[in-house]
Structure formats: structure tokens, C-alpha cells
Amino acid sequence: MTSTAAVTSVRDVSKTFGARKALDGVSLEVAPGEMVALIGPSGSGKSTLLRSITGLQSIDPGKGAIDVFGLNVQKNGRLTGQARDARRRIGMIFQQFNLVGRLSLFSNVMLGALGRLPGWRGVLGLWPMEDRRRAMAALDRVGVSDYAAQRANTLSGGQQQRGAIARAIVQGAQAILADEPVASLDPVSARKVMELLVELNRRDGLGVIVTLHQVDYALRYCDRVVALKAGKVVYDGPSTELDTKTLIDIYGPEFEDAFWETKS
Numbered sequence: 001m002t003s004t005a006a007v008t009s010v011r012d013v014s015k016t017f018g019a020r021k022a023l024d025g026v027s028l029e030v031a032p033g034e035m036v037a038l039i040g041p042s043g044s045g046k047s048t049l050l051r052s053i054t055g056l057q058s059i060d061p062g063k064g065a066i067d068v069f070g071l072n073v074q075k076n077g078r079l080t081g082q083a084r085d086a087r088r089r090i091g092m093i094f095q096q097f098n099l100v101g102r103l104s105l106f107s108n109v110m111l112g113a114l115g116r117l118p119g120w121r122g123v124l125g126l127w128p129m130e131d132r133r134r135a136m137a138a139l140d141r142v143g144v145s146d147y148a149a150q151r152a153n154t155l156s157g158g159q160q161q162r163g164a165i166a167r168a169i170v171q172g173a174q175a176i177l178a179d180e181p182v183a184s185l186d187p188v189s190a191r192k193v194m195e196l197l198v199e200l201n202r203r204d205g206l207g208v209i210v211t212l213h214q215v216d217y218a219l220r221y222c223d224r225v226v227a228l229k230a231g232k233v234v235y236d237g238p239s240t241e242l243d244t245k246t247l248i249d250i251y252g253p254e255f256e257d258a259f260w261e262t263k264s
């Protein structure tokens, strides 16, 4: 069942690496069913923010806090005991797909079910029939069921990324956090991956937060855009209102370089 709590509530979060503030007082609330693009120049803190939300990295001590579906993930610079439960509800998608290369695509997708199984069953590959069916249905849905038996590292980037989305479906994720999911793909595969994320958002009601280098993709696929610059939120609003002046504020006068295909 889809949760009614916010996908994430990020409150006054900072993250410092040495002398550099990767996040500087960031606050962000994402409601269930929203599809949000996270944009900003290289080094602006997009990945750091996603990693903090998923609890892959701790935030600075202090008053900053992060909740995911009502579970407190980070508080006073520490991951809480609820971080693992929160992470189970989130499907993570990465630029480099993060599939296990020597395993078949099917086995990779089954790994999404691991959180629900006793450890030994997963280790032995004794997947329950119901989970096997779900995995095949998920592969079919993302259009790569013909490749189920093929080793992941022999598949194209687009096929691997679709497999990663199928894994999130099998996991039963209530939200997808995708970090540059199309940065390593050709435009045709990239569009297909973005369309799948939109479908999961619209049809299944999953919250989606996706970091994108391509502003045109953010405008085309996401209703809401959040822009980071030097670790601060400099725009948070409808993609339709992201005008040239704001884009110049975010990216500088070379802002058109942030468009991948054509400026729409």
C-alpha cells in the first residue's frame, strides 16, 4: 500500500566535506506521487542530497533532520535505527546501473525481493514462485524479459537500467530515487528510462526524485524542479516557470550547455 506520509522531509540539512559545504541548509518536502527533478551544476550537491535521504551517508551534526515516509532517517548527524526500514521503501537507481555483472538479469531483479526473504533462501537462489512471477512480470513491463537469462554485464546500458527499474518494482518500492539515471545512455534509451519513471509515478503513484544534468529532460518529464547551487536550494517550483533568467542564475551565461537535445 502506498504511504500517505511525505516521501521525504529534509529540514535544514548541511553536509561538510573538509572545508567544503556540499549541502548548506537544505530544506525540501516531497509529497507522495510527486515527480521532482533535482538539477544544478556539477558539484552543486545533488548526489550528496540523494545519498543523505537514503541514509547512504550521514549529515552534519546539528538541527538538520531527514524523514522518509514518516521514518526518521537522520538526526543530529547520525543515521537512526529507522534508516534501514526507510531504505527498503526506496528503489535506488544509479548512473552505472549497479547490477551484479556476473549474475543473470533475472537474478539481479530477484535481488529486489531479498529484503522480504529469509537470508538463506536468497543465498541459495530458492526464490518463491510468487516472487519469480513478479520478477518476470516486472522485466516484461520494462520491456527486457527476452534478456532475463543473459548475464547483466553483457547487456547494453539501456537494458541494464531497465533491469534496475524492474528490481525496484520487485522490491515493492514506494518511491524511486534516481541519481543521473540517463547520464550514461544514448538519447533513445534515455527517453525510454524517463518514460518508465513517469509511468511508475503516474500509474503506480510512486514518488520520484531524479537528478538530471539535462535541463530539457527535467522540463519535459517532471512537473516540479528543485535546483541546487553550491549546496543551496536556489529554485523550487513548477518546471513551467523555470525561465531563462533563473537558468542563468543557476548555470551562468552558458546555461544552454545544460540542454542535451533541443531547448523546448
Ligand SMILES: Nc1ncnc2c1ncn2[C@@H]1O[C@H](COP(=O)(O)OP(=O)(O)OP(=O)(O)O)[C@@H](O)[C@H]1O
Residues within 6 Å of the ligand: 017, 020, 021, 022, 040, 041, 042, 043, 044, 045, 046, 047, 048, 049
Ligand atoms: N565523499 C566525498 N568526499 C569529499 N568531497 C565530496 C564527497 N562527496 C562529494 N563531495 C564534494 O561535495 C560537493 C557536492 O558533490 P555532489 O557529488 O553532491 O555534486 P553533484 O551536484 O551531484 O555533482 P555532479 O552533477 O557532478 O554529479 C562537491 O564539491 C564534491 O567534490
